[in-house]
Amino acid sequence: MTVVATAFAYATPLLIGFVIDHVIAQKPTDWSQLQQFFLHYGLWLVAISLVCFAIAEGIFSYTRSHLAQRAAEGIVRDIREKLYDHMQHLRCTFHNANETGDLVQRSTSDVETIRRFLAMHVPEIARSCIMVIAVIPIMLSLSGAMTIIATITIPIVFLFTLVFFRKMQKAFKIADEAEASMTTTIQENLTASRVVRAFARKNYEIEKFSQKNATYRDHHYRVICLIAWYWSISDFICLIQIAAVLFFGSLWTVAGHISLGVFVTFVTYETMLLWPVRHMGRILADFGKTTVAAQRIAHVLNETQEQGEYSNIEIPEGDVCFENVSFGYEEGRPALQNISFRVNKGKTVALLGATGAGKSTVVKLLMRLYDCNNGRITIGGVDIKTVQRKALREQIGIVLQNPFLYSKTIYENLLWGNLHASEDNVYKAAETAAIHNTIQNFADGYQTQLGERGVTLSGGQKQRTAIARTLLRETPILIFDDSFSAVDTDTESSILQSLRNKMKATTTLIIAHRLSTVINADWIVFLERGKIVQQGTHKQLMNEPGAYQRIWKMQHNDEVDIIPREHAPPCV
Ligand SMILES: Nc1ncnc2c1ncn2[C@@H]1O[C@H](COP(=O)(O)OP(=O)(O)OP(=O)(O)O)[C@@H](O)[C@H]1O
Numbered sequence: 271m272t273v274v275a276t277a278f279a280y281a282t283p284l285l286i287g288f289v290i291d292h293v294i295a296q297k298p299t300d301w302s303q304l305q306q307f308f309l310h311y312g313l314w315l316v317a318i319s320l321v322c323f324a325i326a327e328g329i330f331s332y333t334r335s336h337l338a339q340r341a342a343e344g345i346v347r348d349i350r351e352k353l354y355d356h357m358q359h360l361r362c363t364f365h366n367a368n369e370t371g372d373l374v375q376r377s378t379s380d381v382e383t384i385r386r387f388l389a390m391h392v393p394e395i396a397r398s399c400i401m402v403i404a405v406i407p408i409m410l411s412l413s414g415a416m417t418i419i420a421t422i423t424i425p426i427v428f429l430f431t432l433v434f435f436r437k438m439q440k441a442f443k444i445a446d447e448a449e450a451s452m453t454t455t456i457q458e459n460l461t462a463s464r465v466v467r468a469f470a471r472k473n474y475e476i477e478k479f480s481q482k483n484a485t486y487r488d489h490h491y492r493v494i495c496l497i498a499w500y501w502s503i504s505d506f507i508c509l510i511q512i513a514a515v516l517f518f519g520s521l522w523t524v525a526g527h528i529s530l531g532v533f534v535t536f537v538t539y540e541t542m543l544l545w546p547v548r549h550m551g552r553i554l555a556d557f558g559k560t561t562v563a564a565q566r567i568a569h570v571l572n573e574t575q576e577q578g579e580y581s582n583i584e585i586p587e588g589d590v591c592f593e594n595v596s597f598g599y600e601e602g603r604p605a606l607q608n609i610s611f612r613v614n615k616g617k618t619v620a621l622l623g624a625t626g627a628g629k630s631t632v633v634k635l636l637m638r639l640y641d642c643n644n645g646r647i648t649i650g651g652v653d654i655k656t657v658q659r660k661a662l663r664e665q666i667g668i669v670l671q672n673p674f675l676y677s678k679t680i681y682e683n684l685l686w687g688n689l690h691a692s693e694d695n696v697y698k699a700a701e702t703a704a705i706h707n708t709i710q711n712f713a714d715g716y717q718t719q720l721g722e723r724g725v726t727l728s729g730g731q732k733q734r735t736a737i738a739r740t741l742l743r744e745t746p747i748l749i750f751d752d753s754f755s756a757v758d759t760d761t762e763s764s765i766l767q768s769l770r771n772k773m774k775a776t777t778t779l780i781i782a783h784r785l786s787t788v789i790n791a792d793w794i795v796f797l798e799r800g801k802i803v804q805q806g807t808h809k810q811l812m813n814e815p816g817a818y819q820r821i822w823k824m825q826h827n828d829e830v831d832i833i834p835r836e837h838a839p840p841c842v
Contacts, residue, residue: 271334272393276400278327280408282320283538287412289316291531334393342389350381353567359575362639371454376570379449380563387560391553398546398553405543412532419518420540423511427504427547431554434500438558441496445489446562452482464725497555508544515540576638576659583657585665587746588650589614590636590777595645597635605631606800608645613793615650618770618778620788622818623797629781630671632797633749636779638662649747667745669753671781673736674723680709680735681716687739695742702768703738704761705731729756737765748778759786766790785822794818 292299293308293316308316354377409417459466459475466475515536523533590613598604606628613619621629635642638659646653654662667687675683684696691699696716700706708731712718720726727735733756740748748769754762763786769778770790782788789808796804796811796818804816811818 271330271337272396272400275327275330275334276397276404278323278330279401279542280404280539282323283535283542284408285316285319285323286538287531287535289313289531290534291529295530297529334397338393339389342385342392345388346381346385349384349567350377353377353381353570356571356573356575360570360573361576362634364573369450369454371457372450373570374457375446375450375453376566379453380446380566383556383559383563384567387556391556394546394549395553398550401542401546405539409536409539409543412535413528416515416519416522416528416532416536420511420515420536420543422514423507424543424547427507428550430504430507431500431550434496435554435558438493438496438500438555439561441489441493442559443562445486445493446559446566448482448486448489452479452486455479455482500555501552504548508548511544512540583652585652585654585657585661586650587615587665589648590747590779591648591651592632593646593648595635595642595647597631597640597642597644599631599640604800606635606642609797609800609802610645611793611795611802611805613777613779615777616775617792618780618790619793619795620780620782620791621795621797622782622785622788622821625783626799627797628800629797630751631800633668633751633779633781636749637666637668665745666747666749667740667743668749669733669736669740669751671751671753673732673753675720675727675732675735677720677722679714679717679719680712683720683735684716684739684742687742688744691742696738699738699741700735702741702765703734704757704765704768705734705738708734730758730761733757734761734765741769746775746777748776750778750780750782752781752783754782754784754787759784762787 288299288301288304289308291297292301292305293313296305296309299305357373357377406417406421409420455478459479466472519528519533519536522528523530528536592609592611595606595609596604597606609628609632611619621632623629631640634640636647636654638654641655646655648654649662649665676686678686681696684700685691687699688695697706700709709716709718718726733753737750737753754765757765762784766787769776780787780791788794792807794804794806794808794811795802796816798817804811804814804818806814812822813819
């Protein structure tokens, strides 16, 4: 399409030049038949031919743009999908190290920069190359001296453009990073809007955003200034070039070195030739931006995905066993040291310990969000490092410490746990999690629309909804990571009782701070600073001097203190 459109564009000045010299001035020509044809039918036929050329060029140019847009949209959709898919498989360490706002920027704004370049500039690059390659031989055939005058500044513009390109690339990288930082601030602020209000830090946040905004504006302003400088200088050089063609062209036409038709053709070609040259600068400026955007996307795409996805080893149902497991998030700072315990199939083990003791880390290792540095974790005797992560995670249902609910209806949130669950199973899971009655008391019942991250539910309702969602998965291993902290003790024991009755075969790991959550567990593991300091049944640990006994006494007294007033002995 580009080649044909360019051919029609270049035919127009050629025809005009031919008509001036050989139809109006009637100079002899090798194309005498064409000359006779126009002389016979008159100049109106020339006018109609020019209109037809313009229409043909328009049609081919339109089709070219249309196809380019479609191709660009398709490519960019593929990039976006690949990026999104890739991010789903990246390791936790990547997500820990990268800000959400920055990743959103890479997936949207950077991809859009690439789309714009592909849709608008790639066809223009092809068009400009064809124009330059096609017009110079035509010009040379008309007049060698005029061609030199008409092209003398082109190498200067190119050199200048290359220098500018490097500067542009640097400036755009800084501006893009500043924009990503601003996006992160907006995203964090919106996510933490309640915390900001609770701490009355609105002004502080506004000031923080204002600084980021000003930094972005300054860096972006520098990019705009660079572009403005480039455009004015390159336009100035190009205008000198046009002036030179007009000056020498008119001198040589008057002196009779070239014909009037050749002069008119040259003037037209000159503007046509300079247009792609000037445009090339603009393309290079955007190319600078696009390379930065592409590098930022490539940085994510080159990130290694979670390994071990190709194993065929099946996970048998069986005991979960930690054997001398050690792990640290950072070198020299162990989070877990020599952890060994067993959760027999169908039994419940509770993990207890102060905050930061390493309880959630145990779970993260079992889910293979991280791999342990030493020792091994087995399920039914199979080392979990040898099985597919996906297969492993399908065996485990987890209720996270901070459950995340989507801004959808409660029913949709529950179904997210198991997309194929029947309506009956959804209700049963909600009953087991002691949330069914609460949901039914809502005006819209299960169709109640939740706010973002479930903000319209209370902490306890959110936790119970998350428990029901996990129960729907019906996995052989269940993990509750501090999942009853926002639930009152009565509801908690009723949930645990229902779980015990319904899931006799389920192997369960419960992390808790309250002893009431763990006393009925088959085995209790007490962690302190990443090490197991005590383990045994509730009875054993109660009678063993140590941290467990101390906490039991403390919490037991607390629980006596918080007996509702109507049951408390009357004050004297
Ligand atoms: N992603 C992380 N990167 C670096 N260190 C981490 C990370 N997550 C946890 N830690 C550190 O590892 C240690 C154990 O954390 P972990 O979350 O396992 O504790 P926990 O016992 O579950 O605490 P809590 O009861 O408060 O949830 C802590 O010192 C914590 O600071």
